[in-house]
Structure formats: C-alpha cells, structure tokens
Amino acid sequence: MSNLSFNEFNEGTFDQWLHLVKKELGERALESIDWEVEDGVVIGPYQTEANQDFSIGYVPTQEQYQVVTHPDPREWNRIALESLMGGTNALGIDCALLVPEALPIILAGIEVKYISVHFVNMTHAEAWVHAYIEYLDSVAIERTSLKGSFELIDVTMGLDDAKKWYKLARSHFPNYRIFSIDATRVHENGGSIVQELAWALSAGHEHLQRLLDTSIPIDDASACLQFNFSIGSSYFAQIAKIRAFRWMWKRIIEAYKPEHDCSVHTYIQASTSRYLQTAKDKHTNLLRATTQAMSAYIGGANSIGVLPYNVWQSSTDELSLRWARNIQQLLLEEGYFAQHRTAADGSFYIEELTGRYVKAAWELFQKLDAESANSGIVAAQVQLDSAVAEHARKQEDLVREGKRIIVGVNRYVNKTDSAVVDAGAQTFSAPFEKA
Secondary structure, three states: OOOOOOOOOOOOOHHHHHHHHHHHHOOOOHHHHOEEEEOOEEEOOOOOOOOOOOOOOOOOOOEEEEEEOOOOHHHHHHHHHHHHHOOOOEEEEEHHHOOHHHHHHHOOOOOOOOOEEEEEOOOOHHHHHHHHHHHHHHOOOOOOOOEEEEOOOOOOOOHHHHHHHHHHHHHHOOOEEOEEEEOHHHHHOOOOHHHHHHHHHHHHHHHHHHHHHOOOOHHHHHHOEEEEEEEOOOHHHHHHHHHHHHHHHHHHHHOOOOOOHHHHOOEEEEEEOOOOOOOOOHHHHHHHHHHHHHHHHHHOOOEEEOOOOOOOOOOOOHHHHHHHHHHHHHHHHHOOOOOOOOOOOOOHHHHHHHHHHHHHHHHHHHHHHHHHHHHOHHHHHHHHHHHHHHHHHHHHHHHHOOOOOOEOOOEOOOOOOOOOOOOOOOOOOHHHHHO
8 A cells, every 4th residue: 555656547637628528518518517506506517726715724523413302301311321322422402392390300310511412492491591500500510611502592582681591591501502593494494505594694693783782792792602504415515505604604703803713613503404304215314314414524513413314203213313323423433524624625616616605695694684684583584484485396396397306206216115204294305205
C-alpha cells in the first residue's frame, strides 16, 4: 500500500468532459441534463469552481439521539436504558404521553450527568422544569453542567411570558436550549427545502427579536435557540440545506453585533424523515434512513436521530428502535462519520448547490419576515402553509404521472410485503399505497 500511485490515471479537463457529453447528447441541448432540484433551484452536473465558500469553520459535536415514546413511565425507563446500552448518548422524553410527577420513575438509573436529555412535545413546560429541578435536587445532581433542551415551540409567546420562561429555564439550566424552531413541520407536510429554510429563519428571527425586546443580550438570546430539521432523501441537497441554513443564520446574528464569535453558530437537531417512509418494504425505509443520516452528518448537524423504519404507524416496536440505533452505530464505528471535519468543504458541487439555496431561501425569508413584521408571525405561517400545501400537491401529481419515483410505491414494489397503511399515517406515499 505504501507504493500506491495514481499516476496511471490521466487528468481530465472540462473541455474533454464537455466534448464527450455533447457527443452522447446528440441533438439535445446541454441544459437538458441540468438537475431541477425543486422549483427555482437548478444546477448543472459539472462544477469547475465555487463562487463562494459557505463553510463557517465550525466542527459540530454530534449526539446519537433517540426519542422514546411510551405512556408507561416504567416501560419508558426500560426502553431508554436499553437505548443507552445500545449506543445512544441523548434521549428525548415525549412529554405529551407522560406527566412531570413521573420523572423519578422515568429517569431511574439513568446518569443524566453523562448524556443529553431533551424534553419534547411540551404542553406544560414550567411544570416539567420544576419537576426536573425537584428530581435533580433529590439525587444531589448539579444542574448547571447538564446538557439538553426544553423544546418549547411557541412562535406566539408574548414578551412577559418569554421573559418569565427564560428566567426560569436558563437560571437553573444555563446550558439548556429553551426555544425550538420547528422546521420539521414544513418537511412533514410536504414542503420544499427552500420553504423549510425560510420558515426556520423567519421563526428563528421572531424568537430572537422577542428575546432582545426583553433586554436579553444577543449572545444569550442566540444560545437559547435550537433548530429542528427533518432530512429528506435527496442526498446532496440535504447536505447543502444544513450548510445553507448555518450560513444564513450567521448573517442574521452578525447583524446584531454579538460580543462572542461563537454566537453566530447555532444548534441543529436533525432527524430522518417520517414523511418519506413507505408502508411496503421496511428494508427500503432502512436504506432511506441511512442516506438521510449520512447527509445530516456531512452537512453538520449537532444532534442526529434516526427514526424507526415504521414510525408512520401508531406505535413502533423495540426491534425497529434497535435497528434505528444500529444505523448510526454503523456510520460512526465503521464509517467514521464522527471523525471528519467539515467534510463537504471544497466540493464545488455542494458549494454551488448551497449558494442556490441561500439565494432562493433568503428571498422567501425576507417576504415572510416582512409579513411577520406587518401582520404577525401567525399570518406569515398561514402564508407559508398555503405554499407548502401547493408544493405537496404538485409532488403528488408528479408521482401519479410517473415523473417522480418512490421506490416501493410506484416502482419496484415489494409484492410480498403485507403491511397495511395506518389511516393516520400522513406520509407522502400513503394516498398511493391505499389505492
């Protein structure tokens, strides 16, 4: 191996590539092989230079994250301990199915000092914080060094409530992120990448301004926020999505002149897509989840969660949870995905695609931000939701016409799989699988 040499491979030029491509295309125009990623975002197959470097010189710290969903506190605890033994280092507590008073049972035997704990689907946020404080005091655990988040998703919160929530949560948990901007809602309803990015920027800016209006410094306000994204199946586009968001959010924070350089960075929690799962052929869903997780790692997400292959069902089994964990273990232990440093840097193709997303998403963000300033964030959300629904309808039409392929649905269907779609699956492929 020490004598390995690539001298036998001749260096090819763009002109040589172009000559061969035109020969293959014949009468067709060169532009016919451009890739229309989505409406308004088109990129050619060969990039010879990058007009801009979208790296922000930031190496994320990855969490192997798994949300445990179970209404029984003891069963939740058992499954969570199994998840930790299986390699996760970050747990999500689905608060919608549990009560704060059950925290001593939920966290029994779990060393919260060494992992991250995320409280998701919070409807009674203050009650959960108080219960967590009480539990930690009872087991003599120092709160100030703990990591995690209280995923409070409320874009309509008033100034007084925001200030009260900030004082409670951050005074007891200074390393916790206490506001979550949920871009997954756009993806899971059929929105485009541009719409995801624009909503994350708009809702994030709304939260930021609210905190600044309560006299919270920009550096502290920035540290409070967490952005949640779903990762789709378009490999390079999803890498570019995360990079584009980091770069645009950096621009927003810089406008407020933070004191600390690190304030321009933000925390991104990425999960594989529920919306793009299919009922037929679980193995295809596992493959989808693998490439989606790879995009999240290379794009630079801080925390990555692989959803079970059957998360579209009303309930999932422990085998599917284990397989989800194993996907990340394979990527980390055998693919060394946690050891890279900004692996996408220097790729002309990804940089160019990132630039296309930055341009398109920034334009839409400005429109949403203006609507939010004039009529409120709810009006901006309504405006976006209408556009998301229209985008989803267009994508469904493409599937019906055979112009968009979904493996296992309208191409390469596994006829031996007897799985039946849940009535409430709400996945992209569900209408076609029910037919």
